[in-house]
Amino acid sequence: MRKYIGKRLLMFIPTIILISFVIFFIIQLPPGDYVDSYVGALAAEGEIFTEEEILELRKQFGLDDPWIIQYFNWVKDIILRGDFGYSFEYGRDVWSVIMDRLYLTLAVSFIILIFQYGVSLPVGIYCANHQYSAGDYIWSFFGFIGTATPNFLLAIIIMYYIYVTTGNVYLGLFSTEMLQNGMRWEYVPEFLGRCAIPLIVIGTSGTCGIIRTVRAQMLDEQARQYTLTARAKGCSEWTITYKYCLRAALNPVVSGLAGSLRTIFSGSTVSAIVMNLAIQGPVLLTALKSQDMYLAGTIVLIQAVLVLVGTLLSDIALAWLDPRIRFSERS
């Protein structure tokens, strides 16, 4: 087991390097660069640049090199100086732009992940144990509605409903008072209320998938002979469900962990735009659109590394859960 984890950790470094390369390649793929979109935006306001000025700008930003050189410079600065480059759009360090929103983004994503698994595991088990019961249908229905509605529309509908019933518009995670006076204890209930909308909107999209997987797996396992044996031995239903079936049924759920994380990152981008959340997603989108490549590249890199950590954790959990995988890794 320890050797397996060590091997996976070693694998981690080349993967990250490969990913950074792919990310950089993808981000520079759309035609044009930041200078083009900058000049274009200013030209729309009536300011015309000469050819020399554009070349000068490009040189100043270091955009005149081929992309592969730009990539090596970027990686070199990250490794040697911890410098993730310069954000053209914000006119300061990429890292300081990211730090503005990093903690909130991580907190929101983590809470959503907990919410997803916290809701869908028990519900999936319940639905499998009570197949075709009213509860099974009701839970499936709610899960389905959450998945079947596009995130941004669900956000709009919920906000509209809240507006109609309470007269308040909950845009963003913080109210103006909170931003003016700083966080105080009396604001906590309102803050939690504001958190609930993104939680429901982004969380439900993945919940149904997990519920269905757990239900399907549990039903498959319950039909196996070992379940029959356990029941014949006189094991309690609790032991059969949680000690035998669940352990086997968790296999695909655990390997889907990294996927859920990625879905949350993508889902939160679209919903954050609708709900005006101060998290990383909208920054990423504008950075991608204006070709602010170091900022976009760093945000995507951070998300990708987090997903990779998720993959690693899920692989370790799989090896721990399923002795067959552990055994095959050893041999």
Place this chain on the structure above:
Amino acid sequence: MALFKKKTSRDESYYMASQWTLMWRKLQKHKLAKFSLVLLLILYLGALFADFIAPYGLEEFSALYKNTAPTKVYWTDEDGNLCRPYVHPLKKTNDRKTFKVVIAEDTSTKYYLDFFVEGIEYKLFGFIPTNVHLYGLVDEEGNPAPRTGSSAGRINIFGADTNGGCIFSRILFGSRVSLTVPFVSAALSFVLGILLGGISGYFGGWVDNVIQRIIEVLSAIPSIPLWMALSAAIPPGISVSAMYLYITIILSFIGWTGLARVVRGKFISLRQEDYVTAARLAGVSDFSIIVRHLVPGFLSYLIVNLTLGIPGSILGETSMSYLGLGMKAPATSWGVLLKETEDLVSVAQYPWRMIPLIFVVITVLAFNFLGDGLRDAADPYK
């Protein structure tokens, strides 16, 4: 005695039936799945006959009708007697006192609802030229009502969009994109996922390592930048059908990795089973072992995954359109239609713009329920 005999014969047919016959029988018992299957069939037929069912073409809009609520159909005449259903067209007048432009129903004119009305020309199935539409409006003499211009009489059963186009017609034309792109892309990523995941899990070793790294890299990158980069790489000004093909490929290129990981996990745990060793000893080829012995072992999971993959891409397409990366007007898809309801104000003012959402939800739910039914049917011996 007759009853007893009947019962045994049924039992015999049960034991004699093949796996697929049993699965079909079991699927038919699942009412929700059967209902969903019928619903999907209707939706796909709607897409196939879109030109015929839609009263107006995509380019046929009337500024007079922009952002109007669903057209009111009258079933009774002035005296309150039941009569042939009719609608009043809208008319633009200037208020003499305030000079305000007023658009109101012109109660002096009646256009009657009729079936098989002549409208814009189209080619049914792409090769039968005709101009007959399922329903439309006619005047007293039975001539079709003007569809565009300042004296247009229109029936927009789901209301009109910002240009004054019929939302119902756009939903139908949009379904051609929204119902086929996801199907093709889910099938493509399904094949890729099983193939690469299967190879990776069955052979192991360096093949496994290479495929795993590729999957890891692809699945670690969040989909938004992938979409943006790939759709920005689509050359501008290409035809709608080419755009459509590109979107399909983008969606499937991103979609296969999750399935491949799961398939690999399943292969690793199944290849240790005795029956696989037995097959190998009996000289069965690797390909046959994968297809005949291993894949049926977790078919139910794959079916759930496939049917969940289709609605996933339907929703993916709406997100892409919302971010302005997918299809763009005048080409239409459900995502394009939903993009038009992008803020609170438009939902509050023009609630009928949410109607396309109902179609998205119904389709996604139908695929999910069908998948559920298939899952239960995939294991017919239970």
